[in-house]
Amino acid sequence: MITLRLLDGVGRQVALHDVDDENWRAVADVAPLDGQRRYVPALAARYLLLSLREGVWNSLAVCADDTVVGHVMWGRDEDGSYWIGGMLIDAAEQGKGVGRAAARTLMRWLADRTDCEVLRLSYHPDNTTAERLYTSLGFRPLPTVEDDEVVAELSAKAVGATAAD
Numbered sequence: 571m572i573t574l575r576l577l578d579g580v581g582r583q584v585a586l587h588d589v590d591d592e593n594w595r596a597v598a599d600v601a602p603l604d605g606q607r608r609y610v611p612a613l614a615a616r617y618l619l620l621s622l623r624e625g626v627w628n629s630l631a632v633c634a635d636d637t638v639v640g641h642v643m644w645g646r647d648e649d650g651s652y653w654i655g656g657m658l659i660d661a662a663e664q665g666k667g668v669g670r671a672a673a674r675t676l677m678r679w680l681a682d683r684t685d686c687e688v689l690r691l692s693y694h695p696d697n698t699t700a701e702r703l704y705t706s707l708g709f710r711p712l713p714t715v716e717d718d719e720v721v722a723e724l725s726a727k728a729v730g731a732t733a734a735d
Contacts (some may be wrong), residue, residue: 572630574680576671582634584671586642586679586716589618589629597631598639603661617656627655632672639663642672644680647690651723652680653685654691673707682727688726692719726734 573585589597600614612615621629621643632640642657646652654676659669680686691709693700701720708729709722 571674574671574675574678576674577667578634579665579667580634580670582637584668584675585629585633586672586675587633588615589621589631589695593631593633593638594618595642597629600638600641600658600660603664603674604656606697609697609700610725612655615658617643617658620656629656630676632657632659632668634663634666634668639668640655640672642676644676649683651688651690652686652726654682655682669705673703677724677729681726683726685727687725689729690717690721691733694718695720 571587573583576584580585587722597614598615598618601612602610604683617627617631621627627643627645629641629643631638631704632642640663641656642654643656644652644654654673657673658668677689678691691704693704704722707724709724712721712723714721
């Protein structure tokens with residue numbers, strides 16, 4: 571379990587857990603709001619398959635107290651950067667601060683690695699909700715575009731101040 575003991579907006583502790591035999595079905599069933607399906611898959615199951623089949627991404631269950639409410643994954647690129655990807659919070663759980671707490675928790679956990687110098691992520695340029703969240707966490711867009719998505723970056727050193735907010 572990965573935790574900073576952060577609470578969501580309704581007082582639940584948000585933590586990241588390995589996807590295992592007990593929770594994988596709940597993670598696979600995580601679904602976004604209908605209007606978000608142009609930015610993310612209809613179910614988190616797609617992200618789980620990416621983690622299993624490609625060997626690049628590592629999936630984590632986002633839990634509020636002991637309930638699975640989302641998915642997030644991380645990976646390390648050939649250039650040494652760490653990436654956050656596949657964050658999907660279930661439609662019924664959105665707007666409660668779960669995504670922010672999950673992102674901050676993963677950011678701190680990755681930035682604490684001795685070989686982590688930079689964190690990156692990407693989002694669709696029309697996804698203003700994701701843009702606002704990631705910008706508020708300190709990520710800054712790069713001139714780089716990957717798969718038609720904006721790539722944003724944050725130095726690992728900067729995570730300490732951001733994650734403590």
